[in-house]
Amino acid sequence: MNKDPVVSIIMPMRNAEVYVAEAVDSILCQSFQDVELIIIDDQSTDQSREIVENILHNDHRIKLINGNAQGISAAKNKGVKLASGRFVMFCDADDLLAKDCIERQLSWLALHPDVGAVCAQFALMDSYGGNIVNLDSGKCSCDITEELLSGQTRTSLCTFIIKRELVDVIGGFREFFVSAEDIDFQFRLAEVCKIFYMSENVYFYRLNDSSIVHTQPSKKRIFFEETARLFRQQRALKGIDDLQSGHPPLVPEDQGDAINSKDQLQGALIGSAWRLHKQGEKLKAIKSGFRACLINPANLMAWKSYIMLFIK
Template identity: 30%
Template sequence: MNSPPLISVIIPMYNTSQYIKQTVESVLAQTYGNFEVIIMDDGSTDNGAEIVKGLVEKDARIKYFFQSNQGVSAARNNAIEQSQGEFVAFLDSDDLWLPTKLEKQINRLTSTGMDACYCGYQYFCEASKGEVFPKRYSEGKILIDVIKEKVSVWTSTVVVKKSVIINNSITFRPGLNWAEDMDFFYRLLFKCEFCFVKETLALYRQRPNSLSTAPDRLPEIQLWREFGQWIQTAQSSIPYNKQDIENAIIHYKIPSVAIYCLYQRLCNGIKPDEDFFEKSPLKLIDDYKLSFSETGLKLYIKKLLLRYKYGYK
């Protein structure tokens, strides 16, 4: 009988001493026991290292590494290099897993023969739990569904064969100030098929200081343009129609980001400046084609409101 595959749990850490113990303990509580925990400390200045070293002394499956502050992308890349597992799972240092996550995902990967697996997740803060995602699931070639936000794949839900990452030279891009994990996972989605466990098995922490400040997603538009260019030259063993992917980017994703950015400014009473319109011309918004999903309908309503507010045709 074959032994269960080793899973390397990748946790980048930077000044999250108040959360890291609970996060690691959620891994140690897994019903699936054949894992290693790779914690890459990205130059933390708090007492997180002391907390982790205390955990290392109690469980040899935990491995701690320190690097000078280089950002979360470099931390994840370096942790992957240190990993020994056949599979890699990602977990942010303030998020949590439910106890059966790894077991159910490995079982699903084994039964489907696919290379990657995602699951459901729920937002939470100290006082309460919030919305559950995704609202629907799809399996196999899911890149276009994810681009159109019909399906949501989040970092701490994914388990993937390490060989897919290594053989396709997929890395987290250092220097990205926005959505460095999104860039990684969209490339992964292009290269392999995903299965799912239709169950909420991960908890996404919303910190108090992040609830009132949403990031400016304007740089994401350039990221999507670069991804579209990469798709045209990249090879995939999955028979995607590249034109379908390009259409999803041009007629859904980029316009939806532009709608979000302009709507965010409208809600905050900020008048868009010339620089905004230069980077995100209003024509991008009119390129939006209605996607029949909850998110798609909300975006279409926002588009109509923006058209009324700014009077563009």
């Protein structure tokens, strides 16, 4: 009789034909092999499904299920419902897990049984998997439970390994959130368990203009992020938020331009350049600044920042 896997990895997928094979490979090639990968095909119209079907014939750890195109929260909830592992992780269909990250995080959890979830750093990369930028999300490992309870996030939910039963305790993802469902999830998770942060990179987040972050109008994206934090404040004060009480706020109409992935990556590289400069690594700072300029050479502010790196 087949035993249940230790870790279930949930991967929502919609039109990710260019990236999904690499994303799947980054999971199946981990040093820790006792996993199941649950891919929710949320009604893709490209070749994504066919690509996954070709892979799963050679690996029994993959489960491919149909989504209902009801949003990212609904897709994740469907995956969680089918998860049989003692721990749950999430990975987007265009991103990558870092080498051996599952083994590293499980080893830490084994030594700290009182902790409900462990998260870590992540890095940004461009659509081709290059121009990798390590984000400054904290150089010291620490308990971040109180930080989350105060309405602050420092990393992506895709860096978390979570005890399976805790996902059920908080009721999974709330489908009100078209985006920022991961922020709302982190806050509610911190209300039921201790969460620890490891200062190691475990995830590579791909910036491309087809992702929901880069297709959703900025006004709506900001609304959901602010609402997740507002709900956390309400629960801290009253024990219940407006969504739980049946009075959710009105979602704004689609207005404003979506954030451009190149602009986001360029900004991250400029920020990295100035952090390196502050640390006294001027040559690395100049290289990072020049890489930033090449992302979008028409942005004069990037060139101005690059020149300032030379002068200061």
